Amino acid sequence: MSAGQIAALIAAGAFVLLVLLLAIPLLKLGRTLDEATIAIRKAHENSDPILVGANETITHVNTQLERVDGITANAQAVSGNVSALSSVFTATLGGPLVKTAALSYGVSKAIRARRKAKGEVDGKHSRRRNRGSGRS
Template sequence: MSAGQIAALIAAGAFVLLVVFLAIALIKLGRTLDEATIAIRKAHENADPLLHGANDTITHVNTQLERVDGITANAQAVSGNVSALSSVFTATLGGPLVKTAALSYGLSKAVRARRGAKNGNGIEGKHSRRKRRSGKR
């Protein structure tokens, strides 16, 4: 055997080893792709019930939100009615009640001031006709 034949034999052996390593890598890659395909199929099969459940849940939530919208609208109407009622109450009874309260307060102060002046205990009302002593308020 000559040196060229030995080199060709070594090159052929290296090529066979390269083909064997590539074949092993391709077989492993094929198995990996098969496992990925199986995982995708299982995910697809399990996703369908999940999507149906999510759809049912969203439908239920929408129903509840419609109820909440109705309750909110009713509460808004009630608050508007209460506001209108308080405005009517203030307009019709508020003014006379304030005037009556002011009158009764003024009368009670006047009666107390007059009683104090009659008893002579020196208690004078704020609006009494006696002159104030200097330095005191």
């Protein structure tokens, strides 16, 4: 055997060793991909009931939202009716009520002013009488 043939045998052995060393990670990667495929398949099989349940839940939520929309529309109608009623009340009773309140305030103020004026006049006369009667 010549030196070239020995070098070729060493290179061939090194190449076989390199192939074996690279084959181990490739086999492990293949097993990992098989396990990932199995996990994805199981997740897909288990996702059907979840998706059906989610679909039913969304349908139920949509039904409830339609009811809430109806309730909101009714509440809006009631609010409009209350607003109109308060406007009618203000227009029909608000003006006369304000006028009545103003009149009663004015009358009570006039009565107080008259009593005060009458009290001062009576007080002056009574003081004069007391002075005069006290001297006699």
